[in-house]
Amino acid sequence: MQFIPELMRFENGSIVDTPQKMRERREEILRIFQNNAYGDMPSPVPVSGEIVEETNRCCSGNAVYYKIIIHCQFENSVFSFPVQLTVPIKEGKKPLIVAVNFSDQLPHEYIPVEEIIDNGFALAVVYYNDITNDSSDFSDKIAAFIPRTSSGHDAGKISMWAWSVSRALDYFLTRNDISEDRIAVIGHSRLGKTALWCAANDTRVRYVCSNNSGCMGAAYSRTWREGAESVSRIYGTFPYWFCENMKQYAENKAPMPFDQHMLIGAIAPRYVLVNSAGKDDWADPASEQNSCVGASPAWQVYGKKGYAGKEETYEIDAGDLNGDIGYYKRFGVHFLGRKDWLNFMSFIKNHY
Ligand code: GTR
Helix, strand or coil, X not given: CCECCCCCECCCCCECCCHHHHHHHHHHHHHHHHHHXXXXXXXXXXXXXXXXXXXXXXXXXXXXXXXXXXXXXXXXCEEEEEEEEEEECCCCCEEEEEEEECCCCCCECCECHHHHHHCCCEEEEEEHHHCCCCCCCCCXXXXXXXXXXXXXXXXXXXXXXHHHHHHHHHHHCXXXXXXXXXXXXXXXXXXXXXXXXXXXXXXXXXEEEEECCCECCCECHHHCCCCCCCHHHHHHHCXXXXXXXXXXXXCCCCCECCCHHHHHHCCCCCEEEEEEECCCHHHCHHHHHHHHHHHCHHHHCCCCCCECCCCCCCCCCEEECCCCEEEEEECCCCCXXXXXXXXXXXXXXXXX
């Protein structure tokens, strides 16, 4: 695989060395990823939320649980999807973590609701199959509302899932119990890729955690190693996550105009936590860490530090949660667990 991208250089060759230029570079990077990787991010549409279930008995009386239907108004029809919102019972506006997840079950093995509530966070769960199926079927749910064209960069499924988180935010930000400047998004694996892509596009997301997101998530493709997923493998198995233009890179027919430090860099100067797992070779923990290092100049141009951890590969159960970009490699396998959540909540609180 050949690579041409430099984070801090525009496509026309000029250097990115001021915050204003970085903001422009961000636009360019988003366009590069839309045109060559994830496909277009669908446009926003007017949104409303309808509460269909509510109980204050949640978490043994510590939280209010709401089931809400988000209605997205397209030109001639409405696309609706459910979200679950759990809000601690206490005064004032609460920070919100939106988890885009593999299940609508709650609690779920990936989501320790009670502990999240005890830490003072409101929690919203978006179930990805409610948005569009994780398959090559582009006729279901939101996919049916987005016309397919011959552009080569129609929205892939990751863009659709990311879009839905932003539409849920449109609604959450109308509520008076949610703190608009403390919005976080978390996702695991393919949904960790989704969380990063959502945060890159949506500047209302102040904190993002990609958990074990690997190839086309946080992992730097340039430092790919044997045993890890490659761009060719991921596109070969899951072409529908992406757009058709990615095929040429998967087949090594053209140099890749992006790498994942650029995706992370597009989130600057906001906060990114990259969580890896020691036994998750497929997601390439060392390359996930390398992207953090590679993305840092996007923060430095704002006078911030970016990644503040080690450059050498971390041992197990080590990392840094203090930088603007955090990185942690926990013990164990591909999973979103309690330790990952504790890290994310600490990371957020470190950056209030
Ligand atoms: C794997 C895929 C990874 C990762 C993972 C997951 O099969 O190759 O990129 O996304 O699935 O989402 O669990």
